[in-house]
Amino acid sequence: MKNELVIAVSGLNNTDNPGPGIPVIRALRDWKGKKVRIIGLSYDHLEPGLYLPNWVDKSYQVPYPSAGSDNLMLRLKYIHSVEGLDFIFPNFDAELFTYMKMAPELQSMGIHTFLPGLDQFEERHKYRLPEFGEKYQLAVPKSLSVNSLSEVPAALSQFEFPVVVKGKFYEAYIAYSMDQVHNYFHRIQAKWGLPVIFQQFIQGSEYNVVALGDGRGNTIGAVPMRKQYITDKGKAWAGITLDEPALIEMTRKLIAANQWRGGMELELIKDRNGQLYIVEINPRFPAWVYLAVAAGQNMPAAAVKLAFGEEVPPFEHYEVGKMFVRYSWDNIVNLSDFEKISTLGEL
Amino acid sequence: MEKKRYERPVIASLNAGITNKFGTRNLNEPISHIDGASIKEITEQYGSPVFILSERKIRQLYRDAYRAFSTRYPKVQFAWSYKTNYLNAVCNVFHQEGSWAEVVSIFEYEKALANGVEGRHILFNGPEKTESDLRKAIEHESLIHIDHFDELYLLLEISESLKKRPRVAIRVNMDTGIYPMWDRFGFNYESGQAWDAINKIILTNKLDLVGLHCHIGTFMLSANAYAVAASKLADLALGIKLHHKQNIEYLDLGGGFASKNTLKGSFLPGADTIPSFDDYAEAICGTLLNAGFTRENLPMLILETGRALVDEAGFLASSVVANKRLSDGRKALVLDAGVNILFTSFWYEHKMTPVEPASHHTEASVVYGPLCMNIDVVRESVTLPPLRKNDLVLIHTVGAYNMTQWMQFIAMRPAVVMIDPEGKTHLLRRAEKTDDLNAMESMPEHLQSFSLA
Amino acid sequence: MNLRLKNNIAVSDSGFVFNPSTGDSFSINPVGIDIIQLLRASKSEHDIIEDLSERYDADTQTIEKDLYDFFTLLLQHQLAEKA
Numbered sequence: 019m020k021n022e023l024v025i026a027v028s029g030l031n032n033t034d035n036p037g038p039g040i041p042v043i044r045a046l047r048d049w050k051g052k053k054v055r056i057i058g059l060s061y062d063h064l065e066p067g068l069y070l071p072n073w074v075d076k077s078y079q080v081p082y083p084s085a086g087s088d089n090l091m092l093r094l095k096y097i098h099s100v101e102g103l104d105f106i107f108p109n110f111d112a113e114l115f116t117y118m119k120m121a122p123e124l125q126s127m128g129i130h131t132f133l134p135g136l137d138q139f140e141e142r143h144k145y146r147l148p149e150f151g152e153k154y155q156l157a158v159p160k161s162l163s164v165n166s167l168s169e170v171p172a173a174l175s176q177f178e179f180p181v182v183v184k185g186k187f188y189e190a191y192i193a194y195s196m197d198q199v200h201n202y203f204h205r206i207q208a209k210w211g212l213p214v215i216f217q218q219f220i221q222g223s224e225y226n227v228v229a230l231g232d233g234r235g236n237t238i239g240a241v242p243m244r245k246q247y248i249t250d251k252g253k254a255w256a257g258i259t260l261d262e263p264a265l266i267e268m269t270r271k272l273i274a275a276n277q278w279r280g281g282m283e284l285e286l287i288k289d290r291n292g293q294l295y296i297v298e299i300n301p302r303f304p305a306w307v308y309l310a311v312a313a314g315q316n317m318p319a320a321a322v323k324l325a326f327g328e329e330v331p332p333f334e335h336y337e338v339g340k341m342f343v344r345y346s347w348d349n350i351v352n353l354s355d356f357e358k359i360s361t362l363g364e365l
Numbered sequence: 366m367e368k369k370r371y372e373r374p375v376i377a378s379l380n381a382g383i384t385n386k387f388g389t390r391n392l393n394e395p396i397s398h399i400d401g402a403s404i405k406e407i408t409e410q411y412g413s414p415v416f417i418l419s420e421r422k423i424r425q426l427y428r429d430a431y432r433a434f435s436t437r438y439p440k441v442q443f444a445w446s447y448k449t450n451y452l453n454a455v456c457n458v459f460h461q462e463g464s465w466a467e468v469v470s471i472f473e474y475e476k477a478l479a480n481g482v483e484g485r486h487i488l489f490n491g492p493e494k495t496e497s498d499l500r501k502a503i504e505h506e507s508l509i510h511i512d513h514f515d516e517l518y519l520l521l522e523i524s525e526s527l528k529k530r531p532r533v534a535i536r537v538n539m540d541t542g543i544y545p546m547w548d549r550f551g552f553n554y555e556s557g558q559a560w561d562a563i564n565k566i567i568l569t570n571k572l573d574l575v576g577l578h579c580h581i582g583t584f585m586l587s588a589n590a591y592a593v594a595a596s597k598l599a600d601l602a603l604g605i606k607l608h609h610k611q612n613i614e615y616l617d618l619g620g621g622f623a624s625k626n627t628l629k630g631s632f633l634p635g636a637d638t639i640p641s642f643d644d645y646a647e648a649i650c651g652t653l654l655n656a657g658f659t660r661e662n663l664p665m666l667i668l669e670t671g672r673a674l675v676d677e678a679g680f681l682a683s684s685v686v687a688n689k690r691l692s693d694g695r696k697a698l699v700l701d702a703g704v705n706i707l708f709t710s711f712w713y714e715h716k717m718t719p720v721e722p723a724s725h726h727t728e729a730s731v732v733y734g735p736l737c738m739n740i741d742v743v744r745e746s747v748t749l750p751p752l753r754k755n756d757l758v759l760i761h762t763v764g765a766y767n768m769t770q771w772m773q774f775i776a777m778r779p780a781v782v783m784i785d786p787e788g789k790t791h792l793l794r795r796a797e798k799t800d801d802l803n804a805m806e807s808m809p810e811h812l813q814s815f816s817l818a
Numbered sequence: 819m820n821l822r823l824k825n826n827i828a829v830s831d832s833g834f835v836f837n838p839s840t841g842d843s844f845s846i847n848p849v850g851i852d853i854i855q856l857l858r859a860s861k862s863e864h865d866i867i868e869d870l871s872e873r874y875d876a877d878t879q880t881i882e883k884d885l886y887d888f889f890t891l892l893l894q895h896q897l898a899e900k901a
Contacts, residue, residue: 063379086634116637165544211630212544353836360379361832361845371876374850374888376835376895379843690887694894726833726847751847753880 019326021053024101026094028059029109030067030074034346035251038109040066041308043073045318048311052319057101061110063360069351076101079363083116091120098127105130105322114139114301132325133280134301141276142299145186145215150299154275156268157295159220159287163213170203173216182217185210192219222289225260228303228310229269230317232324233279239317239333240269241310246341254306254344259313261338268294281307281321306342313340373688373751375726395719396759401788404682404720404757412796413757414683414702416768416781420458422678423764424786427462430622430670433642437650440665444488446620447473449671449765450679454783454793456480459674467669471498478505488617488669490536490578492550499523503531510534510578510617512551517562524571534576534617535562537601541581541593550580554597563601567609574611577601580619580669584628588640592648594618599656602664617667618649624676626713626762642673672765679764681707682720685756686735696730698749700758703734703741706778707763708770710743720757723750732758736775768794773802820901821889823857827897840896849874853888857898863889 025046029037039058046054058077060068068077078097081089097103106129108117117124118139121131133139141150151158159182164173174181174196183202184190189210191202199216206214229240242265245254269284281303287295303318310317313336320330359365397404400419408415427443434441444467445459451473456466457480466477469491477487484505492512494502499516500523502509511517511533524531536551537559552559566574581594595618602613623639631638653666683702691697704710717732727748734741743760752758771778777797782790829835833851835844846854849870856866867885871878892898 083637084632084634087637112632115633119637356843357830357832357834357836360843361830361834368875369848369873371870371874371880372847372849373884374853375847376850376888376891376897377845378895379845688883688887690890694891724847726845753876 019323019328020104021051022055023052023104023322024055024057025105025107025322026057026059026097026101026103027074027107027109028061028080028113030058030060030065030077031062032066032070034249035253036305036344038303038305038307039107040070040073041305042107042109042303042318043067044308045311045316046322047073048316049319049322055101057097057103059097059106060359063356066349068359068365069349069355077359077365079359083110083113087116087120090116091123094120094124094129095127098129103129105132105325107131107318107321108133109302111300111302130322130325132321134278134282138276138278139301142301144184144298145213147296147298151296154272156272156275157293159218159295159297161215161217163215164203165213167200167203170199174199177216177218180219182219184215184217186213186215190217220287220289220295222287224297225262225265225286225288226254226257226304226306227265227269227284227286228307228317229273229278229282229284230321230324231273231278231280231282232330233277235274235277236332237266237270237273238320238324238330239310239315240266241313241315241336242266243306243309256341256343257306257309258342259309259336259338259340264288264294268296272296272299281317309340309342310336312342313337370722372724372726373753375728375751377726377728395721395723397720399680400784400786402784402790404680404759407782407790408682408684408757410790411780411782411792414681414700414706414779415796416706416763416779417680417682418452418455418675418764418781418783418793419678419680420783421786423455423458423675424462426674426677427459427464430642430668430674431462433646434650434666434668437646438653438666440663442615442665442667443674444486444617444667444669445674446669446671447476448769450675450768451476452768452781452793453480454791455675455768465667471495471501474498474502474507485532488534488578488667490580490669496523499531500527503527503529506532508532508534508576510536510576511562512536514562514565517565521569521571530571530573532575533566533572534574534578534615535559535566536578536580537598539579539581539594539597541590541597543582543585543587543590545582547580547582551578554601559601560604563605567605567611574605575613576615576617576664576667577613578617578619578667581621583621584623584672585621586623586639588644588648591618591645592652595649595652596656599653599658603657606662612662613664615665615667616653617669620669620671620673622670622673624672624762624765626676626709626715629712629714676762676765679762679767681760681763681767683758683760685752685754685758687754688752691731696728697733698730698752698758699733699735700743701735702760702779703736703743703776705734705736705741705774705776706771707734707743707760707767708772709763709765709767713762714744714747715763716761717744717747717749718759718761719750719752720759723752726750738775773797777802819886819889820862821857821892821898822860822901823854823892823898824896827854827858829854835897837895837897842895844895844897849884850888853885857892 027039029039031037032040043056056075058074059080080093118133147158162173180192180194183193185206193199227242230238232238242260243257245257247255249255283300283304285298315333315336323330444465447468465486466482467488468474484507487507489502489507490510537554538548538551539554552562566572577598598616625636627635683700687699689697729746732744780796781794783793826838833846867881870881
């Protein structure tokens with residue numbers, strides 16, 4: 019691997035519902051003995067990362083994934099011709115599928131990525147969680163996909179109130195009665211279509227783990243965190259690293275079973291009897307990934323090394339009780355920078 | 366001094382998403398030619414709107430699909446799904462490539478015969494086959510796919526009176542994990558109904574049960590559902606071998622493969638998300654090869670793929686009738702092609718590109734058809750460069766179902782042309798005229814005259 | 819209809835327009851830039867149509883129709899007012 023790497027990073031939306039781009043860049047900048055040139059990939063001309071020249075050396079606007087991989091590829095080829103990219107770090111959920119599809123072509127151009135395979139990505143979808151749990155022998159909350167209103171009573175008989183009523187991709191409500199279930203079913207069906215997912219509500223505490231799998235079943239890094247304060251959008255505002263071997267154990271078991279490659283975030287719940295359940299598997303590093311770096315595990319840098327085929331020994335330690343408190347900052351920017359990115363697509 | 370190319374003035378707010386040339390770059394890259402033929406010249410010769418089919422693309426799609434299956438499985442046969450596009454020239458391209466015919470009505474059956482397809486190479490599907498339809502199919506030794514018990518009993522009767530053994534298959538419906546389950550066609554697998562039908566056919570010994578057929582759905586985005594379907598059909602075939610010592614000659618996995626269209630409401634374009642022919646082939650062939658057939662008893666695999674073999678080969682060239690500004694400030698475009706001839710715009714977000722050169726400045730527009738009907742919306746929102754009246758717009762991926770489901774409503778159905786592999790254009794169906802339609806009507810004597818003040 | 823461009827409106831060569839009184843910004847194509855500049859020079863509707871038809875390969879009817887639509891948008895975006 020070269021001493022100087024050019025790494026493109028997306029997810030520069032460091033807003034009150036932040037993307038992981040800037041935290042990932044911060045981790046890469048912490049990489050000892052390595053010089054990195056950071057190329058920002060933005061979708062919107064107001065992504066805060068565009069206006070942070072200390073973190074992002076140069077930015078390019080790219081077409082949305084909904085415009086198709088052909089268009090995105092064309093743009094990346096142009097950026098590659100100017101910058102000579104070594105690695106791309108996609109950080110948005112919505113773009114991962116497209117990047118996974120493009121990964122072989124990017125590789126042939128000399129651009130590395132470190133992403134899960136399509137099968138791994140698809141099977142961890144929210145609405146496939148029960149299958150996932152069964153396949154890998156992992157505890158997940160009991161849940162059922164419901165395909166029509168007439169199936170609701172039979173489905174409900176298998177749950178105890180309260181029940182979580184969830185959309186296929188987004189949105190979830192806790193229902194305490196049959197009436198509420200019907201109400202939420204209609205609301206979610208109208209917005210997200212079928213199936214609607216019923217999930218057993220589990221009373222307990224929520225935990226998160228940021229982890230990195232090497233694609234051969236090894237967990238290279240794993241740091242558990244408890245959110246200390248949650249915004250009205252459900253995002254962590256403050257959090258602290260934990261010493262809880264059961265959380266790491268569960269993460270290792272999952273990564274060993276499905277040979278996960280790349281970063282991930284696990285959301286788990288521990289019920290009153292101490293039983294852990296996996297609630298969600300996010301297929302990328304979370305926005306709080308820098309907490310793990312500060313605690314001693316620079317997983318983003320390790321991901322790049324793995325992509326270049328380097329042997330990376332698993333991290334063995336991290337500092338317990340390391341905290342983060344997020345803050346917002348009004349960055350003063352020039353109108354001319356806004357003009358540049360919005361008319362020329364580069365900054 | 367030479368004048369600059371005029372483009373309608375556009376002003377777009379930067380607060381509402383990307384408008385610069387990089388964000389939406391190439392989305393609207395103009396396409397002026399198809400296989401070397403000028404779209405403008407085609408509309409000048411055949412009128413606007415006009416459907417344009419690429420023969421080269423049809424053959425390429427067929428060959429891709431055939432390669433995906435034939436490299437994985439020794440006995441593969443495609444049967445062209447007439448209902449997808451039954452213009453005779455389109456059918457014959459498929460027949461030249463080696464496809465049999467798959468029909469679902471006596472009208473399509475007669476079309477296939479007239480195209481020169483031998484009866485034994487026609488699969489007759491569908492819930493409605495009358496006694497005379499069935500007699501005709503039996504006489505031509507076609508493969509009849511039985512949909513329900515009423516049809517089965519009718520066939521038993523006819524075979525007796527004709528003193529012939531019809532060659533039949535039964536259509537089986539099943540749970541493949543796909544919603545909705547198409548249980549309205551054929552006999553159910555899980556309930557044992559399919560077995561009842563099989564036993565009836567074999568024990569009465571008047572029909573030759575040569576095949577098993579299923580068709581699990583349409584625009585299937587999961588290749589895995591086909592693996593489930595293939596394993597259930599294989600299970601029935603092996604059961605027949607075990608219990609009745611009879612070999613099933615073919616398994617017909619039907620159609621339903623998705624084309625590169627984008628379904629409404631999906632975030633990623635269809636071209637990026639739909640399974641490839643290789644994905645479908647891997648699911649089906651892998652399952653059949655491992656199902657437990659002996660090498661010599663391996664049944665022929667029949668596929669009735671329609672949409673995925675012709676959709677991308679079809680284009681609709683259309684002209685701008687008017688530019689409008691709606692009351693809420695949105696841009697609207699009226700085209701001369703509407704939902705009457707583009708039925709699929711009810712469920713797809715059809716890709717649209719300009720034909721003439723255009724700049725990178727774009728506007729989001731609603732695209733309406735020419736009908737005086739509120740439902741005539743071709744696209745709810747599409748990003749296009751500023752277009753002038755009479756400018757051409759090319760609508761993509763329209764080769765499947767539109768040239769069969771189109772209706773003569775308010776306006777006439779337009780011409781269909783095909784571009785051959787050398788780039789030469791051929792008229793496949795001329796545009797309809799008012800006389801064509803009036804010719805089918807008759808006027809009662811007492812209604813023949815009137816006078817208006 | 820004649821329009822008066824608000825006097826604090828500026829347009830850059832790249833077609834970037836910022837409206838200081840509302841905080842909105844816009845992107846405009848070359849014909850649009852020309853119209854803004856003609857408005858800045860206090861040209862009438864008639865003059866603008868004439869000027870554009872001399873420079874561009876379009877008939878005056880087309881330009882007139884498009885100009886009306888463009889004027890509507892300039893008013894809607896509060897970049898100009900009726901003269």
